[in-house]
Amino acid sequence: MERCQTGRKGGERDKVMYCEKCKRIFEEEKCPVCWHSQVREPEPGDLCFLTEQDYVSSGILEDVLKQDGIPYLRKDVMGAGMAIKVGPMLDRGRFYVMYEKLTDAQAVVDELFTGIREEAGQPADQE
Template identity: 35%
Template sequence: MNYCENCYHLTNQERCPYCHSAALREVHDDDYCFLITQSAIWCEAIKETLEQHHIVYECIQEMGSGLSLKVGPYLENYHFYVPYHQYAQAQELMKRFEDSQ
């Protein structure tokens, strides 16, 4: 599995299909990998789900706090990243989460 250090996506391709970077390397267990982008309305539920299953994560706002306050928090998206060694478990949780919506 290849890992893009630019956008944190996993791929089997030689170039990242998301940012088109050719600077890919083999993924390591402690690499944070992109999991999901979700709107503000679902952000806390996703955090809760990951925490209940003891999955470490990073949650990054797309716009940032200042712009989000200006345009409205419901237009904000959040990007979730998890360590590779927990990636498969987190993906399964997100699949179940999306199926329940």
């Protein structure tokens, strides 16, 4: 996930922006993922990309988000037809949450997967 850095030297804060095309939050003037230049400040109800996880991790994340009362949308990358052909274990889930819940949801992702990835020898910010 493209992470938003909110702190700057001297307490300055960059303006946080939202890309309607790919649902990312960032601080640049163009979306760093899709390079879309028509961006705006996020609103509380905007659907924001949280993370992409493999099939098993997606199930774990879904369960914890439900337990924590964080509403989310999960979109499977391959779709149902392809998952039937190749099996669901190869599918990945993309998770989206409302902007007002993004910080809480990101904390859940960090808590769940940072330790697991470090144990597996992967960088902690890889998703």
